[in-house]
Amino acid sequence: MTWIWSNLDFIWDRTLDHVVLSVPPIILSFLLAVPLGWLAYRFRVSRGIILSGVGLLYAVPSLPLFIVLPFIVGTTVRSPLNLIIALTLYGVALMVRVVADGLASVDRNVRQSATAVGFSEWTQFWRVEFPLAGPVLLAGLRVVAVSTVSLATVGAVIGAQSLGSLFTDGFQRGIQAEIIAGIIATVGLALALDGALVLLGRLLMPWTRSAPSTAARAPMRSDKEAVA
Amino acid sequence: MIEFHSVTKRFPDGTLAVEDFSLVLPSRKTTVFVGTSGSGKTTLLRMINRMVDPTSGSIDIDGADIGTLAPVKLRRGIGYVMQNSGLLPHRRVIDNVATVPMLQGTPKKKAREDALQLLDTVGLDRSLANRYPSQLSGGQQQRVGVARGLAVNPNILLMDEPFGAVDPIVRAELQQELLRLQRELGKTVVFVTHDIDEAFLLGDQVVILRTGGLIAQVGSPAEILANPADDFVAAFVGADRGKRVLHLESHSDGDVLVDADGRLAGVLAGGTSPSAAAGAQTATEETAAPEVKAGPFAESGAPAQGGDPR
Ligand SMILES: Nc1ncnc2c1ncn2[C@@H]1O[C@H](COP(=O)(O)OP(=O)(O)O)[C@@H](O)[C@H]1O
Ligand SMILES: [Mg+2]
Numbered sequence: 001m002t003w004i005w006s007n008l009d010f011i012w013d014r015t016l017d018h019v020v021l022s023v024p025p026i027i028l029s030f031l032l033a034v035p036l037g038w039l040a041y042r043f044r045v046s047r048g049i050i051l052s053g054v055g056l057l058y059a060v061p062s063l064p065l066f067i068v069l070p071f072i073v074g075t076t077v078r079s080p081l082n083l084i085i086a087l088t089l090y091g092v093a094l095m096v097r098v099v100a101d102g103l104a105s106v107d108r109n110v111r112q113s114a115t116a117v118g119f120s121e122w123t124q125f126w127r128v129e130f131p132l133a134g135p136v137l138l139a140g141l142r143v144v145a146v147s148t149v150s151l152a153t154v155g156a157v158i159g160a161q162s163l164g165s166l167f168t169d170g171f172q173r174g175i176q177a178e179i180i181a182g183i184i185a186t187v188g189l190a191l192a193l194d195g196a197l198v199l200l201g202r203l204l205m206p207w208t209r210s211a212p213s214t215a216a217r218a219p220m221r222s223d224k225e226a227v228a
Numbered sequence: 229m230i231e232f233h234s235v236t237k238r239f240p241d242g243t244l245a246v247e248d249f250s251l252v253l254p255s256r257k258t259t260v261f262v263g264t265s266g267s268g269k270t271t272l273l274r275m276i277n278r279m280v281d282p283t284s285g286s287i288d289i290d291g292a293d294i295g296t297l298a299p300v301k302l303r304r305g306i307g308y309v310m311q312n313s314g315l316l317p318h319r320r321v322i323d324n325v326a327t328v329p330m331l332q333g334t335p336k337k338k339a340r341e342d343a344l345q346l347l348d349t350v351g352l353d354r355s356l357a358n359r360y361p362s363q364l365s366g367g368q369q370q371r372v373g374v375a376r377g378l379a380v381n382p383n384i385l386l387m388d389e390p391f392g393a394v395d396p397i398v399r400a401e402l403q404q405e406l407l408r409l410q411r412e413l414g415k416t417v418v419f420v421t422h423d424i425d426e427a428f429l430l431g432d433q434v435v436i437l438r439t440g441g442l443i444a445q446v447g448s449p450a451e452i453l454a455n456p457a458d459d460f461v462a463a464f465v466g467a468d469r470g471k472r473v474l475h476l477e478s479h480s481d482g483d484v485l486v487d488a489d490g491r492l493a494g495v496l497a498g499g500t501s502p503s504a505a506a507g508a509q510t511a512t513e514e515t516a517a518p519e520v521k522a523g524p525f526a527e528s529g530a531p532a533q534g535g536d537p538r
Pocket of ligand 2: 269270271
């Protein structure tokens with residue numbers, strides 16, 4: 001425990017490293033997954049190609065990817081950029097299917113009525129389908145956030161500084177407190193990001209907490225109050 | 229005026245939904261398509277705003293072939309109300325109503341003011357304006373749907389079984405409300421239903437459809453009731469079973485109408501029948517100028533209580 005108190009600065013620096021490694025991939029994977037997920041949702045041909053593509057991508061083991069990627073994109077193995085790209089790829093692999101499913105989950109009635117009243121396809125996507133897919137997208141993004149934070153620790157094995165460095169260092173030097181500190185900090189960071197996403201969701205999707213929506217949508221409700 | 233010229237719709241899977249359909253739907257009148265499920269009603273309706281394009285044939289609105297018009301622009305000029313309201317669940321009531329005018333460039337403030345007035349028009353309290361659709365009852369949602377349909381002040385209002393999912397009491401209320409609105413606004417309404425009573429109540433022109441969008445009979449409710457074209461129509465309107473043959477019975481409490489099965493069907497109100505009321509209303513509409521916001525409207529000429537008590 002004394003190790004922790006005397007190394008708070010070190011833990012804090014590795015936490016910041018970890019944030020720098022994991023937050024950009026979470027955002028980037030979301031941004032990339034939206035158009036890809038839309039393509040997978042919209043056209044049958046692209047659906048097959050994209051979904052099997054991301055399925056394969058996710059099956060690539062992380063360590064080999066970290067090592068092979070620099071040869072493809074021209075970074076060094078230890079560069080944070082290398083890790084950020086790799087983590088983004090995993091995030092995309094998870095998120096594309098979520099986007100496709102989320103868009104497909106939007107009520108057909110709502111979609112048709114938006115078309116009927118004169119939304120163009122573009123406007124309808126951004127103002128109707130995308131926001132209504134929001135709850136599904138948020139659930140997917142939370143999984144991506146947590147998995148990215150935990151995957152980012154693997155970077156330490158190839159020498160990229162992160163909270164994972166506390167594990168590798170702790171093992172090498174036999175400092176148990178350092179390993180425990182690494183675990184606690186990683187879990188804490190994952191929880192913090194998850195919480196931030198939940199808050200963001202509440203802020204952006206006020207309608208989701210406005211009503212017991214399942215009960216209220218029952219069509220046969222009494223209408224006495226409508227007789228005003 | 230909406231004209232169908234030999235319109236056929238075959239879906240990609242081979243389903244022949246509508247075959248060689250020709251009809252004129254007069255302006256400022258309510259035309260009702262009535263038929264069983266799958267008879268092509270929705271397909272016919274959706275061809276009017278190009279959500280579905282005909283395989284062959286053409287549709288004209290006021291003489292212009294809609295096949296040559298941009299679909300999105302066409303739809304923004306036509307009101308559309310559907311069964312499960314189709315309201316945007318993530319928008320408040322007022323924004324649902326104001327959405328399309330805003331898409332067309334109406335400033336937000338004006339669009340919202342107009343939307344509040346439309347809530348009055350359809351008989352909704354303004355206090356509901358800031359609710360989400362899921363916080364309304366089914367009947368209220370349908371009213372908002374109607375308000376949204378009217379928001380662009382369209383000449384044409386398409387309604388696809390708009391009252392099909394609400395309970396009978398609310399449905400009767402909404403039907404009366406629509407009759408009132410139609411007296412005030414004089415839109416060209418195209419109304420789809422599978423309920424023949426609703427068709428006779430609301431329609432100036434009733435179109436009875438068979439499977440495949442085939443017209444079994446077109447006419448005013450009175451014409452169809454008096455002279456069913458064939459056994460199919462007779463069965464559909466219930467004339468064959470004498471269901472609509474009513475007679476007067478005197479009771480100590482007053483006179484009541486009774487149907488052939490001996491069930492109470494209603495009372496006679498000043499000798500007015502639903503179809504006669506519809507006809508009278510038609511005549512006045514010829515001269516009535518369209519008004520979006522009419523003043524207080526005296527409830528007159530309400531159709532007699534009658535018909536099938538189901
Ligand atoms: N998009 C579609 N693809 C294939 N068949 C369809 C489609 N829409 C409707 N149909 C078919 O066309 C026929 C008429 O449908 P519809 O117009 O919805 O009837 P209604 O509204 O009278 O119930 C039905 O047999 C229906 O299954
Ligand atoms: Mg239908």
